Amino acid sequence: MSKHLRSNVALVGGGIMSATLGSLMKMLMPDLTITVFERLQSIAFESSQSMNNAGTGHAGNCELNYTPQEPDGSVDIKKALKINAAFEVSLQFWSRLVELGDLTDPRLFLNPVPQISFVWGAESHDFLHTRYERLGAHPMFGGMEFSDDSRRLLEWMPLVMEGRRKDEILAATRVNRGTDIDFGELTKALLGGLHHHAGLEILLNHEVHGLERDPEGSWRLQVKDVVTGEEIEAKAEFVFLGAGGGTLPLLQKSGIPEARGYGGFPVSGQWLVCKNEAVIARHAAKVYGKAALGAPPMSVPHLDTRYWKGSKALLFGPFAGFTTKYLKQGSNLDLFKSLRPHNLGPMLAVAMNNLDLHSYLIRQALQSQSQRIESLKDYLPGVEGADWELAIAGQRVQIIKRDPKRIGTLEFGTELVTSADGSLAALLGASPGASTAVDTMLAVVLRCFPDRAKEAQFQANLKKAVPSHGQDLIKDLPLLRQVRGRVDSILGLGSMLARELEAVGVA
Helix, strand or coil: CCEEEEEEEEEECCCHHHHHHHHHHHHHCCCCCEEEECCCCCCCCCCCCHHHCCCCCCCCCCCHHHCCECCCCCECCHHHHHHHHHHHHHHHHHHHHHHHCCCCCHHHCEEECCEEEEEECHHHHHHHHHHHHHHHCCHHHCCCEEECCHHHHHHHCHHHHCCCCCCCCEEEEEECCCEEECHHHHHHHHHHHCCCCCCEEEECCEEEEEEEECCCCCEEEEEEECCCCCEEEEEEEEEEECCHHHHHHHHHHHCCHHHCCCEEEEEEEEEEEECCHHHHHCCCCEEECCCCCCCCHHHCCEEEEEEECCEEEEEEEEEEECCCCCCCCCCCCHHHHCCCHHHHHHHHHHHHHCHHHHHHHHHHHCCCHHHHHHHHCCCCCCCCHHHEEEEECCCEEEEEEEECCCEEEEECCEEEEECCCCCEEEEEECCCHHHHHHHHHHHHHHHHCHHHHCCHHHHHHHHHHCCCCCCCCCCCHHHHHHHHHHHHHHHCHHHHHHHHHHHHCCC
């Protein structure tokens, strides 16, 4: 080895998870030294990049897969409440960074956008109304509106309603306090804001290809400079694997017992992107529908207003596909290289028990452009196909793990895997991902640094970073009001939303 590096913490992957964890650590434990390793030429170039994200600003407002319908017709809202509370944690932390000047302008990454759930047909209408009654009765969703009046729906989403049959059964809910988050820009802002803190180094074009325990108890990382070819050895007392689809292979190489049985199922995606500025200007909402039978949660269709570096965009999708890559800029051998004796059984079991998912992915992958436009017509009846072009979205690796009853199970959420001694943590999975990054990364810190978390200064810093920590936002209405009032004021959510709705003439 021609070069040696040493730090307290090694963050593998230059995306939103590592950026969030690094920011949290520097706020709670400023004495730590941190090294970030990113294999690509830029941070936030893989899963955190806007085009590679299947959804932004997830808060449980409009994502119907977070409120499943039970066999008796009731709607389970527990996951939506949990995700909404977790998103509030993110908003609190970003607000604190704005106060400190580490995030200079929230408008660079955050824009208010109403979030709408939209369905058609009598059965879906009844489901959405039941969902509205359950969610709308809770203070977290107290501002939710329901309507099946076509005139009202026309006010909410003019483009979606134009050209529809008058006898069509339609329904929608709307939450105005929704957001669009550009997690690519946020990642850059978070890591950029850390530059004035001592003890942080970001190494681009540096790929971590191996890691093992040191006899002293530290971790030894094998790192390659992909530009010069130089091999580097890095040491750290704590390692976080937050490399998206690249996490599983490194977790397997770590050799920790907690990694046994885990596998990964890769799913790719595509977007239809509008290139007609007049159409883009007339829509201001995230309109989510119901997922097709057998579709993974990341493929819930939505007509999505986005903001990229101040410019407004309109996307529809994502359309799912199958690939054996674990990263968009990965290898076709990724899936096969991840096979181990301990995860072969779970992966084969998942393959046999999810034939409907395989069928769905094959159908999606074989779609023509005209078939994708036909899907878009469910949301925009008057769509002009020439206004839309296809773009490649990102890669997601769904979790496969052991299950006592079925040998293996396929999970569509996220999961935190940590070593018994807390010296290594890895994040697997995809959804809701970036929107709940602060809550998830705070769990990493508390689980892996329990002694530091007992320190008075740590607790004082934590209370400033996330004022609601240790309290229940789901049950404490006065606290919820206080928290939302503070973040809305600091981040400017209310004033920005009013300007956006006025610009497109939405009531």
